[in-house]
Amino acid sequence: MAVKGVSRQHTHLGEAGENVTRQKIVTCTISILATDGPEKLSAFTVAKRASVRRSHVVYYYPQKKDLIAAAVTEVIGKGQEMVLVAVAGKKTASECLEAYIDSLFQWLVKFPEHASVMGMLHYYGTVGAEFKELNAKVREVGEARIADMLHFGKSGTPSQRERELAKLIRELLIGNLTNVISSTDSSQLLTDCQKLKKAVFGLVDTYEKSGKR
Numbered sequence: 346m347a348v349k350g351v352s353r354q355h356t357h358l359g360e361a362g363e364n365v366t367r368q369k370i371v372t373c374t375i376s377i378l379a380t381d382g383p384e385k386l387s388a389f390t391v392a393k394r395a396s397v398r399r400s401h402v403v404y405y406y407p408q409k410k411d412l413i414a415a416a417v418t419e420v421i422g423k424g425q426e427m428v429l430v431a432v433a434g435k436k437t438a439s440e441c442l443e444a445y446i447d448s449l450f451q452w453l454v455k456f457p458e459h460a461s462v463m464g465m466l467h468y469y470g471t472v473g474a475e476f477k478e479l480n481a482k483v484r485e486v487g488e489a490r491i492a493d494m495l496h497f498g499k500s501g502t503p504s505q506r507e508r509e510l511a512k513l514i515r516e517l518l519i520g521n522l523t524n525v526i527s528s529t530d531s532s533q534l535l536t537d538c539q540k541l542k543k544a545v546f547g548l549v550d551t552y553e554k555s556g557k558r
Contacts (some may be wrong), residue, residue: 367405369395374416379458417466420459427452438497450538487515510552513546
């Protein structure tokens with residue numbers, strides 16, 4: 346269910362998980378990508394780790410790129426679920442935005458393997474048409490959701506200025522999270538989260554002040 350004032354009708358990108366076998370395949374694909382890298386990913390390695398037949402893997406995901414796409418969409422879906430839960434019931438734009446940032450770090454703590462998969466999406470998004478499209482959809486959904494948070498409590502839809510600010514916030518979040526993922530151990534995540542919130546709200550304050558001139 347969409348959260349009123351925050352996420353109207355944004356496409357949910359999560360893997361549906363039609364049955365237990367398919368979900369096991371996707372889960373093990375994520376694990377292999379995170380621990381061994383894409384070069385070790387194959388129908389055979391996934392089947393072995395998931396304890397399913399190789400034919401089952403190939404049936405659902407005929408090519409390696411299909412496995413990677415399934416892993417990416419599953420990871421994105423989990424992240425989106427955590428965001429929607431986090432912002433539910435919040436009463437102001439600031440509360441929504443703070444909860445959103447907190448949920449990103451909670452996601453990294455709860456699903457540490459997901460960070461590596463998201464990093465691969467950014468890489469593959471520069472070299473493959475199908476991943477460029479997925480990366481663009483992820484960016485579109487993220488910016489729209491942040492714009493809804495900035496517009497919280499107001500009538501109508503987010504303004505052009507709010508959409509521009511949402512884009513800047515998302516770029517700031519992605520840049521900082523990428524740095525956190527690549528250089529910080531989990532014990533420092535809380536500190537990094539507080540620093541990022543300070544940076545984001547500083548950007549919002551600067552943008553609002555510039556609009557009043």
